[in-house]
Amino acid sequence: MxxxxxxxxxxxxxxxxxxxxxxxxxxxxxxxxxxxxxxxxxxxxxxxxxxxxxxxxxxxxxxxxxxxxxxxxxxxxxxxxxxxxxxxxxxxxxxxxxxxTNPIKFANPSAPLYGHVSSIDSTGTSMRLTWVSGDQTPQQVQYASGKSATSTVKTFTVADMCSASGIPSPAKDFGWHNPGYIHSAVMTGLLPSTTYSYKYGSSSVGWSNTLSLKTPPASGAANLTFIVYGDMGKAPLDQSVEHYIQPGSTSVASAIATDIDAHHIDSIFHIGDISYATGFLAEFF
Incomplete structure (x- = not known):
């Protein structure tokens, strides 16, 4: 492919x-x-x-x-x-x-996708949502039954990648893939340890499904249940071969999802080595 x-x-x-x-x-x-x-x-x-x-x-x-x-x-x-x-x-x-084959186009290459929610401080009152779209026009996250926040938008180009002079590199040469546009918006005015619904996108590119998030407890809470992991790696969900596969990564992802469904989890900490694309940008996105 x-x-x-x-x-x-x-x-x-x-x-x-x-x-x-x-x-x-x-x-x-x-x-x-x-x-x-x-x-x-x-x-x-x-x-x-x-x-x-x-x-x-x-x-x-x-x-x-x-x-x-x-x-x-x-x-x-x-x-x-x-x-x-x-x-x-x-x-x-x-x-x-x-x-x-003939070229196969995605139905909506500008669709808002792959939203990630993260806490920005220890108060439990603000959460950042980051997502990717093929469109650079600012979009919105709508949340908490009537609130909204507009995204800031960033991207990077092949010129931002590094390469030794005269030597092809994966990220800048044969591994380059257009990253689209990275949208980020902060949801404010939230309460700690509270579940909220949200969706993101715009009327022009479409909206994500309505999702839910739970804010973490405020600093000083008596109890906190969390998951910590790192160096998970990545692997395809089919029988494909691709660059740099770590087969155990899918088991880690499944175990985390099972724990979230079965237990009261307040926070998840990923402590590093999160991409594993090592220059092949189609894998990162």
């Missing part, structure tokens, strides 16, 4: 050096632009056994040539830029493209 659809799918053996810059030795298709994810068709047992077939050439109702059929499933999130799926042979080290 590549994105954007005009990314180069030429074979670039030198891309192996770009991966090694990050300390990762995993095998990925050595294309001239970073492939977001990839799968072997051997993930479908029907493909290698050719147990499913289709006629690709026939004369007078007689099939002259059959093709083996196979399928794989990709878990895809809205990364705003259009995507293509590329079918290649030659293994990862010398990929040779056989065919590719």
């Amino acid at each position: 590549i994105s954007p659809s005009d990314s180069s799918v030429d074979a670039c053996p030198d891309s192996a050096a770009n991966y090694l810059q990050t300390g990762d030795t995993a095998s990925l298709p050595l294309l001239c632009h970073y492939p977001v994810k990839a799968q072997y068709l051997s993930n479908d047992p029907n493909y290698l056994s050719c147990s499913k077939q289709a006629c690709v050439e026939q004369i007078g109702g007689i099939c002259l040539q059959y093709a083996c059929l196979g399928s794989v499933t990709f878990h895809v999130v809205n990364i705003r830029t259009d995507i293509e799926f590329v079918f290649f042979t030659g293994d990862f080290s010398l990929p040779c493209v056989l065919t590719r």
Whole structure:
């Protein structure tokens, strides 16, 4: 899977050096632009056994040539830029493209997505919401049955990435992906240890689902139940290979969700190493 659809799918053996810059030795298709994810068709047992077939050439109702059929499933999130799926042979080290799909566009590349709520102080009366959109016009968070706050908007460009002179780097060169626009707004006038509903977006780009948050207890509260974790890593939710996978990360995320559903959790602390994109921006967003 590549994105954007005009990314180069030429074979670039030198891309192996770009991966090694990050300390990762995993095998990925050595294309001239970073492939977001990839799968072997051997993930479908029907493909290698050719147990499913289709006629690709026939004369007078007689099939002259059959093709083996196979399928794989990709878990895809809205990364705003259009995507293509590329079918290649030659293994990862010398990929040779056989065919590719037409570009596939997301229904709403400007949609407000991936909201994260965080506490800004120890009073429990203000919470910051940060989200990403393909649109740079300020948006709103609406909360507490009638209140609203307008977002400030920031982004960064390829010029902000660092690279040694004359040496390609993942973030600035073959791993670059447009990050969209980062929106941030602070919800004020809240009460500690209280649950509020909220949604974010705008009438022009659409709104998120209505969600809920719980403010933390005020400083000095007698009891506090919290989760602390770090160095979780990341991994795909399908059978894909991608850069720098930590398989245990999905188990950590599931365990945290289970604890939140089953127990009274006041706060969650992530203590660091949160991205793991190491220069491949499509993974960060």
